[in-house]
Amino acid sequence: MQNASGPFDVCIIGAGVSGANIARRLSAYDLNLALVDSEPDVSFGVSKANSGIVHGGFHHNKKHLKARLELQGAMMFDRLRQELDFPFKRCGIVVAAMHEDEMRAIDQLYMQGVDNGVIGIEMCSRERILELEPKLHPDTLGGLWVPGGGIVEPYRFVFSLVENAVQNGVQLLTGFAVSRAARQGELWQVEAADGRTLQARYVVNAAGLFADKVSAMFGAEDYTIKARKGEYYLLDRMTKAKPDRVVFPVPTSVSKGMLVIPTVEGTVLIGPTAELVDDKRNLATTKDQLDKILSSARTMIPAVSEYDVITSFAGLRPTLDEDFYIDMSAKVPDFVQVAGIQSPGLTASPAIGEYVKDLLKKAGLKLLEKASYDPFVVKRPHVKDLSPYEVDELAARDPAYANMVCRCEKVSEAEIVAAVKAGHTTLDGIKYFTRAQMGRCQGGFCTYKIIKIIMRETGLSWEAITKNSNASQILKDVL
Amino acid sequence: MKDLFFDAVVIGGGAAGMAAALELDAAGLSCAVIEREEQLGGILTQCIHNGFGLIEFNEELSGPEFAERIEEKLQGTNIRSFTSTTVMELDAGSENKVLFCYSALWGVLRLSCNAIVLAMGCRERNRGNIRIPGDRPAGVYTAGLAQRLVNIEGYVPGKDIVIIGSGDIGLIMARRMSWVGCKVHAVVEILPYPSGLTRNIVQCLNDFDIPLYLSHLTTNIIGRDRVEGVEITPLENGALMSDKAFTIPCDTILLSVGLVPENELSRMAGVELNPMTNGPLVDSMLMTNVPGIFACGNVLHVHDLVDYVVEESRRAGKYAAQWLKGRRPVREVRVKAGANVRYLAPVRVDVQADNKLYMRTLIVKNDAVLEVRVNNRVVKSIRKNHIQPSEMIQLQLSPKDLESVLSAPDPVVEVSIN
Numbered sequence: 001m002q003n004a005s006g007p008f009d010v011c012i013i014g015a016g017v018s019g020a021n022i023a024r025r026l027s028a029y030d031l032n033l034a035l036v037d038s039e040p041d042v043s044f045g046v047s048k049a050n051s052g053i054v055h056g057g058f059h060h061n062k063k064h065l066k067a068r069l070e071l072q073g074a075m076m077f078d079r080l081r082q083e084l085d086f087p088f089k090r091c092g093i094v095v096a097a098m099h100e101d102e103m104r105a106i107d108q109l110y111m112q113g114v115d116n117g118v119i120g121i122e123m124c125s126r127e128r129i130l131e132l133e134p135k136l137h138p139d140t141l142g143g144l145w146v147p148g149g150g151i152v153e154p155y156r157f158v159f160s161l162v163e164n165a166v167q168n169g170v171q172l173l174t175g176f177a178v179s180r181a182a183r184q185g186e187l188w189q190v191e192a193a194d195g196r197t198l199q200a201r202y203v204v205n206a207a208g209l210f211a212d213k214v215s216a217m218f219g220a221e222d223y224t225i226k227a228r229k230g231e232y233y234l235l236d237r238m239t240k241a242k243p244d245r246v247v248f249p250v251p252t253s254v255s256k257g258m259l260v261i262p263t264v265e266g267t268v269l270i271g272p273t274a275e276l277v278d279d280k281r282n283l284a285t286t287k288d289q290l291d292k293i294l295s296s297a298r299t300m301i302p303a304v305s306e307y308d309v310i311t312s313f314a315g316l317r318p319t320l321d322e323d324f325y326i327d328m329s330a331k332v333p334d335f336v337q338v339a340g341i342q343s344p345g346l347t348a349s350p351a352i353g354e355y356v357k358d359l360l361k362k363a364g365l366k367l368l369e370k371a372s373y374d375p376f377v378v379k380r381p382h383v384k385d386l387s388p389y390e391v392d393e394l395a396a397r398d399p400a401y402a403n404m405v406c407r408c409e410k411v412s413e414a415e416i417v418a419a420v421k422a423g424h425t426t427l428d429g430i431k432y433f434t435r436a437q438m439g440r441c442q443g444g445f446c447t448y449k450i451i452k453i454i455m456r457e458t459g460l461s462w463e464a465i466t467k468n469s470n471a472s473q474i475l476k477d478v479l
Numbered sequence: 480m481k482d483l484f485f486d487a488v489v490i491g492g493g494a495a496g497m498a499a500a501l502e503l504d505a506a507g508l509s510c511a512v513i514e515r516e517e518q519l520g521g522i523l524t525q526c527i528h529n530g531f532g533l534i535e536f537n538e539e540l541s542g543p544e545f546a547e548r549i550e551e552k553l554q555g556t557n558i559r560s561f562t563s564t565t566v567m568e569l570d571a572g573s574e575n576k577v578l579f580c581y582s583a584l585w586g587v588l589r590l591s592c593n594a595i596v597l598a599m600g601c602r603e604r605n606r607g608n609i610r611i612p613g614d615r616p617a618g619v620y621t622a623g624l625a626q627r628l629v630n631i632e633g634y635v636p637g638k639d640i641v642i643i644g645s646g647d648i649g650l651i652m653a654r655r656m657s658w659v660g661c662k663v664h665a666v667v668e669i670l671p672y673p674s675g676l677t678r679n680i681v682q683c684l685n686d687f688d689i690p691l692y693l694s695h696l697t698t699n700i701i702g703r704d705r706v707e708g709v710e711i712t713p714l715e716n717g718a719l720m721s722d723k724a725f726t727i728p729c730d731t732i733l734l735s736v737g738l739v740p741e742n743e744l745s746r747m748a749g750v751e752l753n754p755m756t757n758g759p760l761v762d763s764m765l766m767t768n769v770p771g772i773f774a775c776g777n778v779l780h781v782h783d784l785v786d787y788v789v790e791e792s793r794r795a796g797k798y799a800a801q802w803l804k805g806r807r808p809v810r811e812v813r814v815k816a817g818a819n820v821r822y823l824a825p826v827r828v829d830v831q832a833d834n835k836l837y838m839r840t841l842i843v844k845n846d847a848v849l850e851v852r853v854n855n856r857v858v859k860s861i862r863k864n865h866i867q868p869s870e871m872i873q874l875q876l877s878p879k880d881l882e883s884v885l886s887a888p889d890p891v892v893e894v895s896i897n
Contacts, residue, residue, distance in 0.1 A: 234607070238743075238746070281703060283614065283615065284612070284613050284614045284615075284699075285612040285613060285615075286612050286613075287612045287698065290610065290612055306610065309607055309608065309610055310605070310607045310608065311605075311606070311607030312607060312610065312612065313615060383581070388480070388567065388568060388579040388581075388587045388589070389480065389587070391581060391587050392480045392586050392587035395581070395586040395587060396586060399583050399584075399586065400583065402581040402582055402583055402585075402586050402587060403563065403581070403582075403583035404515065404565040404567070404581055407515065407565065410567070412581075413583070427617075440602075441602050441603070441605065442605040442606070442607055443624070444602060444603050444605055444621045444623060444624050445602065445624075447620075447624055448624065448627050448628055448631075448632055451632075452632070462634055466617065467616070467617035467704075468617075469704050470704075471703075471704035471705060472616060472617040472704040472705055473617060473704075473705060474617050474618075474636070475628070475634045475635065475636055476635050476636060476637050476638050476730065476731075477634070477635035477638070478633055478634055478635065479629070479633045479634070479635065479659060
């Protein structure tokens with residue numbers, strides 16, 4: 001367990017995609033920064049389970065802050081990818097209209113998109129939309145085409161942001177569940193459930209689902225974050241239903257609907273559903289909702305088959321009002337609220353980093369650019385993306401690159417070791433970082449190998465091997 | 480990069496791969512076996528229970544013993560085996576077939592050959608494949624992973640166990656977990672009859688008083704961090720009786736819900752698969768649609784006994800050797816799965832050769848009759864005391880049995896069970 005030094009200029013609570021972007025953006029300045037998260041690894045909350053879409057900027061009216069941040073954030077991804085080496089691709093988005101009423105809704109989306117300044121947005125007739133996405137149902141009437149939309153691996157994005165932030169001096173404290181806060185002169189005193197404390201001049205509340213609780217601990221605004229659950233199916237990369245574009249249905253008033261998403265890494269995601277739940281730790285999938293996903297996806301792409309399902313999962317969206325709530329607290333000093341970051345939060349997140357930086361500047365935080373700031377992370381090789389000749393060269397230096405651990409997603413031992421060295425020591429942390437256990441066998445063959453590598457590299461005993469939380473122990477005894 | 484040439488490369492060093500390689504070597508051909516694990520033997524190495532070898536060696540052996548018996552035969556042959564080596568790319572399009580293999584010991588190997596025997600085996604279906612909804616805690620494992628953890632790594636993955644599916648590995652694991660002091664609360668099977676062998680039901684469940692719930696569906700997994708329970712719902716006449724659902728508290732769920740042949744490399748090579756088996760469609764010489772690529776063992780179709788795997792793989796090795804020396808089938812005819820037959824392998828027979836087929840039925844029946852018809856005329860009829868889907872059926876078809884094919888226009892051989 002790492003203790004905090006300090007006092008810090010800024011403490012960011014929550015190492016999800018918002019907190020990570022804010023931390024990384026602020027790390028360009030001469031500041032003492034802390035990024036804390038209650039979970040054992042970063043990106044283990046809202047940011048780990050969502051659609052992984054860089055949205056097209058046509059779903060929301062620009063009178064909303066979230067629409068403006070979405071448009072701005074979406075434009076920042078190309079540069080971020082160059083700097084941070086995470087999987088991202090602008091594959092484009094189609095919205096498919098299946099009947100006349102839906103074509104009228106497409107018309108409105110198009111006009112909103114044009115008004116928002118979306119580059120390259122097009123209305124499409126049947127022929128054009130089927131040419132753009134041949135997997136669509138042959139009865140598709142027409143739709144919308146947004147070439148700038150894209151797909152991203154959300155956890156890999158967060159991992160890279162945090163890695164770069166830490167490289168630039170941010171102190172990361174995981175397992176730090178904020179339990180109390182008090183004002184001490186000009187500083188906030190922040191206390192974790194395990195007794196660790198830190199002091200910071202400014203605090204940013206990016207605690208996702210629990211932003212309301214954190215706000216209350218600081219005596220700031222009183223609001224309630226509601227969790228809206230979204231369930232998904234993940235399909236094998238060999239599915240015949242893999243589209244070239246992100247396929248959206250025509251949205252309803254409450255949700256963007258259930259999508260068919262070709263993930264950057266080659267699998268296919270279908271979902272999400274949208275259902276309010278009371279329990280913010282309820283990540284259970286349900287038969288009713290999962291059945292809905294299959295039937296909805298099939299109306300757009302008939303080739304979707306339940307035989308291609310390799311897993312199901314659910315994510316929670318932290319919903320507050322219609323819009324994001326990003327502002328200085330009006331109730332307590334030096335406290336920034338970053339709450340209600342539901343869709344399009346991932347897309348908007350780089351712009352949220354900018355926005356919060358500006359809020360803090362206005363509140364008096366001195367931003368002095370650091371000469372030593374390096375926006376690049378060291379690129380790591382992934383065996384699955386390399387030719388045999390390239391792997392041969394790598395293996396000459398480190399034979400572990402030619403030792404395959406995960407056969408389904410083609411992950412080598414060297415990549416697992418790199419994940420452990422980067423601080424990912426739970427099975428899920430390694431899964432999100434490397435993709436090992438994420439393929440069609442879902443860890444059936446490689447789990448025991450990964451357990452052995454974690455134990456070898458960290459010296460942890462079998463009792464300390466977990467899935468994703470301290471209580472999620474994998475093994476119960478030794479023979 | 481190491482560049483090597485062999486007459487034949489066998490992918491997979493389990494029972495199937497070793498048996499095929501021995502035949503290729505015996506025919507005087509150069510041959511390599513590629514195995515991704517650190518040792519040969521495949522899944523047998525973790526199957527420390529008895530029951531192997533009754534047909535092949537006429538005695539009862541454990542899995543490791545069975546594997547050792549075959550591995551010993553490799554001593555003194557010219558077979559090159561590459562362990563800790565994974566075939567990553569397979570190109571059957573060029574004149575030679577080319578395989579790129581990644582190995583912790585050898586770096587990247589480029590192997591060229593004229594024939595390939597696919598013997599990659601199968602993998603377990605998992606929770607996602609059978610779409611069990613609910614929480615996603617630690618404590619949900621495939622039976623094979625649990626078997627590996629207990630038998631080789633020496634860890635006990637859980638204490639209070641429910642097994643989903645009555646496949647053989649699940650039944651074996653019910654007994655194994657009981658032996659290491661765990662409580663196995665139930666085995667839950669969706670079908671009205673068990674999926675595993677009868678002898679395993681008796682020896683692994685009945686002897687340990689483990690209840691078997693037939694016609695029950697797993698409808699929910701409960702537990703945030705670690706499994707806390709599993710909800711089971713009875714099926715009556717195919718309908719889910721939700722009001723009769725009940726929850727069994729447990730900390731571990733083991734899945735034994737079927738095996739799927741691992742044909743990712745086969746697909747890469749352009750091999751056509753049978754949707755009924757998920758294995759390649761093979762001809763009377765166990766050759767796939769890609770000339771020079773043969774398949775045997777669990778990658779071809781999931782067998783219930785390793786003895787059958789070895790028998791079939793030996794033939795595949797022999798056929799591959801004969802093919803390399805120029806033999807081709809004389810006259811082949813398609814074999815169709817008729818009434819109550821799930822599949823047959825191979826799907827073609829040679830009218831002028833002795834053919835051996837493995838098949839599975841779709842039904843449970845006593846006093847069944849297996850019939851072979853050529854253009855609707857019965858040419859062979861065999862009585863079976865008892866048949867069930869979990870037990871493979873063997874069928875021999877001789878040139879004499881198939882005589883009438885020669886004179887028939889557009890002949891079709893159909894196998895049915897009544």
